[in-house]
Each structure stands twice: as structure tokens, then as C-alpha cells.
Amino acid sequence: MKGGITIPNDDFIISILNLSKNDIESFEPVVESYKVNYYITLKIRHIECPYCGGFMFSNGVKVKEIKHPSLRDYDGFIHWRAHRYKCRDCSKTHLEPNPFTFPGFQVSFAVMQRIMNELRNLNYTYKDIALRNCVSVTTVQSYFDSWVHIPRIYLPEWIGMDEIHSDMAKYGSAYLCILTDCTHRGVFEVLPSRSKLTLSKYFESIPLLERNKVRYVTMDMWEPYKAVAYKYFKNCIVAVDPFHVIKHLSTCFTLFRISIMNQVDKDSITYYLLKSWHYLLETDCILDNKPEYNKKLKRSCNRRDLYEMLLTINEDFTLAYQLKESYRKFNAEATPDNAEEWLTILINSFTSSNLHIYFDFISLLNHWKPEIINSFKRPYGSHKLSNAYTENVNGKIRSYLAVSNGTSNFDRFRKKIIYALNDKIFYSLTQTLHSCKRKSKPRGLYNK
Numbered sequence: 131m132k133g134g135i136t137i138p139n140d141d142f143i144i145s146i147l148n149l150s151k152n153d154i155e156s157f158e159p160v161v162e163s164y165k166v167n168y169y170i171t172l173k174i175r176h177i178e179c180p181y182c183g184g185f186m187f188s189n190g191v192k193v194k195e196i197k198h199p200s201l202r203d204y205d206g207f208i209h210w211r212a213h214r215y216k217c218r219d220c221s222k223t224h225l226e227p228n229p230f231t232f233p234g235f236q237v238s239f240a241v242m243q244r245i246m247n248e249l250r251n252l253n254y255t256y257k258d259i260a261l262r263n264c265v266s267v268t269t270v271q272s273y274f275d276s277w278v279h280i281p282r283i284y285l286p287e288w289i290g291m292d293e294i295h296s297d298m299a300k301y302g303s304a305y306l307c308i309l310t311d312c313t314h315r316g317v318f319e320v321l322p323s324r325s326k327l328t329l330s331k332y333f334e335s336i337p338l339l340e341r342n343k344v345r346y347v348t349m350d351m352w353e354p355y356k357a358v359a360y361k362y363f364k365n366c367i368v369a370v371d372p373f374h375v376i377k378h379l380s381t382c383f384t385l386f387r388i389s390i391m392n393q394v395d396k397d398s399i400t401y402y403l404l405k406s407w408h409y410l411l412e413t414d415c416i417l418d419n420k421p422e423y424n425k426k427l428k429r430s431c432n433r434r435d436l437y438e439m440l441l442t443i444n445e446d447f448t449l450a451y452q453l454k455e456s457y458r459k460f461n462a463e464a465t466p467d468n469a470e471e472w473l474t475i476l477i478n479s480f481t482s483s484n485l486h487i488y489f490d491f492i493s494l495l496n497h498w499k500p501e502i503i504n505s506f507k508r509p510y511g512s513h514k515l516s517n518a519y520t521e522n523v524n525g526k527i528r529s530y531l532a533v534s535n536g537t538s539n540f541d542r543f544r545k546k547i548i549y550a551l552n553d554k555i556f557y558s559l560t561q562t563l564h565s566c567k568r569k570s571k572p573r574g575l576y577n578k
Contacts, residue, residue, distance in 0.1 A: 166204045171211040184219030196230050197237040232561045246557045250550045252530040275566040277557045278549050283318040286311035288346040290520035291355045293324040298540040310520045316552035320544040326354035333362040348517045350374045369504040371517035372461050383454050386487040402426050403440050410437045411451055469506040542566050
């Protein structure tokens with residue numbers, strides 16, 4: 131116990147310093163005011179002069195301070211007494227090789243590795259990582275820009291397409307396009323626009339032989355996705371995400387409910403039921419609960435009583451609800467064998483109802499009918515072809531944009547997302563640093 135914390139044994143510390151006992155002449159950890167200082171001197175070695183190849187001898191030391199990972203809340207620093215060697219032949223001096231970091235760097239390899247590993251976590255911003263490792267935000271961004279390189283990733287067997295709203299979008303678009311590998315769970319590309327032109331340029335750059343190996347493409351109901359998929363993936367099955375179809379149907383039903391509410395008195399029982407108990411028609415909940423006294427109705431009733439009262443408000447409203455539930459049943463229970471026949475019957479039922487609220491939904495079913503039927507295929511076990519994984523990725527990206535208060539550098543954002551959400555992308559530590567900072571307008575002249 132030193133300075134209020136327990137110092138691990140020397141063997142453990144030596145292992146995290148990337149050293150062996152045979153390399154060390156002296157080693158002493160010292161704790162002082164929330165700092166752990168490692169005072170290290172390496173053994174003198176016989177080395178050749180890098181200039182003339184002559185014999186070099188020890189000629190003093192030079193103390194270097196290097197940032198090292200902290201223990202708990204204590205910052206770590208290596209105080210390395212580096213031997214200075216002098217050549218007997220040419221009299222030139224040279225410091226011993228640095229085992230802790232690259233020449234000219236002020237942080238150890240362990241800190242670099244920790245930074246690069248934390249960059250895979252989308253819950254951490256660059257500022258968070260900088261504070262955790264006692265370096266600047268610019269340093270973290272420079273390491274990331276220099277040591278992570280994203281190659282063009284081979285197209286997966288199952289592609290998921292989705293978009294996310296962002297100010298970083300280019301070419302007149304308001305959305306970025308996210309392309310995922312739904313088979314092996316990873317993001318393989320982020321495009322600056324979801325337009326048909328941008329998608330076409332990207333896929334045209336990929337060899338035909340590689341594109342022909344794509345078997346499945348899942349998407350939401352954005353028309354350019356469908357057009358691009360059929361054009362560039364000749365051997366694929368295109369499926370629309372069932373969630374988006376159900377969402378469109380639920381929106382139609384909700385708008386019908388609101389239109390009825392707007393036609394009745396706000397103090398009426400009808401308005402009260404549609405306003406306060408509409409969830410009974412929109413979610414799966416237990417209806418046969420214990421009756422409770424309702425002040426508005428002035429009697430005891432349970433959810434089933436309220437449910438039945440909702441279905442007596444309006445005949446068209448009841449029919450709309452029954453049609454909605456029939457499609458939900460189809461979505462939950464249909465199989466690849468009966469999906470086409472079942473969907474045809476549903477389309478006819480929606481059409482014959484002549485409910486204007488479902489006209490757009492009927493057009494949607496007719497237009498996307500083959501892709502809806504394809505979504506019931508199960509090529510990978512019990513799960514249907516859906517865009518669930520891609521939607522999950524979008525949720526993580528939205529969370530990252532929220533915690534980072536937005537970002538404006540698309541190239542760095544693209545690299546960050548692929549690095550964090552693709553296990554096949556690795557980093558490589560090098561001495562060379564560069565920045566992907568965007569080129570801004572030159573600063574204008576001003577008078578002080």
C-alpha cells in the first residue's frame with residue numbers, strides 16, 4: 131500500500147511496460163498526489179555506432195517523461211533515465227533505443243493501444259477518450275486518422291440498406307446511406323447520399339463477378355434502393371423490411387382515429403375513449419384485468435369493456451381496425467408457401483372496404499408485393515429477411531451523434547463508424563502522423 135492505493139507487484143508492472151527483468155537495472159514505483167511515477171533505468175548494453183559502426187560506451191543519461199496508463203484514478207508517468215552512448219571512433223553520441231514509445235512521442239505504446247481500443251466504443255467521444263488518457267482531443271484524432279485505414283470491403287452475401295439524417299450528407303441529399311453485412315453483423319460502407327446516382331456510382335466500381343455473389347438485399351421502402359438492387363445484383367432476392375410496412379399501416383389507422391376525434395365534442399365519451407384508451411387497439415395487452423371504477427364512465431369496467439366500447443364507435447372505424455389486425459396476423463404467421471395467396475386476399479379485402487384512409491396503403495402493397503412476399507423467406511434459420519440489424523446499427527449511430535453533439539467531418543465520421551462496427555477492421559501503430567481535418571476557408575484580414 132503506497133499513497134492510499136495498492137501497487138501491483140513488480141512483475142506485473144514490468145509486463146505492462148513491455149520489458150523483461152533482464153532489461154532492467156533499477157525500477158521503483160512512487161505514488162504522489164494522484165500520480166504513479168515509474169522510475170526506470172535500463173541496463174547498459176554493447177551497441178554499435180549507427181554512424182560508423184564503431185564501439186560505443188555509456189556517456190551519461192537523459193531523463194525522459196512518458197505518459198503511461200493510469201491505475202484507477204492515478205495518472206501514470208514513466209521517468210526513463212535513457213543512457214547516452216558515445217562512439218570512440220567518431221565521437222558522435224546516440225541515445226539507447228526507446229522500448230516505451232516511438233521517438234518524439236510523449237505517450238507510451240500502452241496508452242496508444244488503449245486509445246485505439248476505446249475508439250471502437252461509440253459511447254465515447256473524442257473528448258471523452260482524451261480526458262480518460264490525459265491527452266488532447268487533437269492527439270486522439272491524429273492517432274485515429276493515421277493508424278486506421280479503411281479498405282474497400284468485399285460485398286457480403288446479405289446486404290442491408292438504410293439511411294440516417296445528417297447535415298454531413300452531400301449532393302443535395304439530407305440523408306447518409308448505411309450499408310451493412312447482415313450475415314456477419316458489420317457495417318461495410320457509409321455513403322454521403324442515399325440518391326440513386328450515388329449508389330449507382332459506388333456499385334458500378336465493384337466487379338460484376340463480386341456483385342453476382344450477393345444473394346439477398348433488405349431495405350426500407352425507398353424507391354432508389356429497389357431500383358439499384360435489381361440493376362446491380364442480378365442473382366439477389368430483394369425484400370422489404372416488414373417493420374416499415376406495419377409502421378405505414380399503423381400510421382394510416384392513427385390518422386383515421388384522429389380524424390374521428392376532430393369530429394366529436396371534446397367532452398364526449400367517444401373523444402375520451404379515442405384519446406385515453408386508443409392503445410388497446412394498437413398494442414397487444416391483457417384485456418381481462420380486474421375491473422376498476424372509471425370516473426368518466428361512472429362505473430366499474432376493465433380493459434375488455436373499454437375495448438368493446440371502442441369498437442362500437444363507428445362501423446368504418448371497426449372495419450379499419452379489423453383490416454389492420456388481419457394484416458398483423460398475416461405478418462406474424464404467414465410462411466413462404468402461403469404468403470403470396472394470403473397477401474392477395476388481404477389486398478382484395480382492403481380494396482373492397484373502400485376506406486379512403488387505406489388507399490395509399492393499398493398502392494404500397496401492390497407496388498411492393500414481390501418484396502413483401504420475399505421477406506417471409508428464412509435462409510438463415512428461423513428469422514425472416516428483415517432490416518432489423520441495419521435499424522439497430524442506425525440506433526447506435528444516432529446515439530453517437532447525440533453524445534458527440536453532432537459532427538461535421540464526413541470522412542472521419544465514416545471511418546469511425548466502420549472501425550467501431552466492423553470487427554474485420556484493425557489499426558496499425560506507426561511513427562507517421564497526419565490529419566483528416568477538413569480544409570476550411572482561409573481566414574480573412576482584420577484590424578486589431
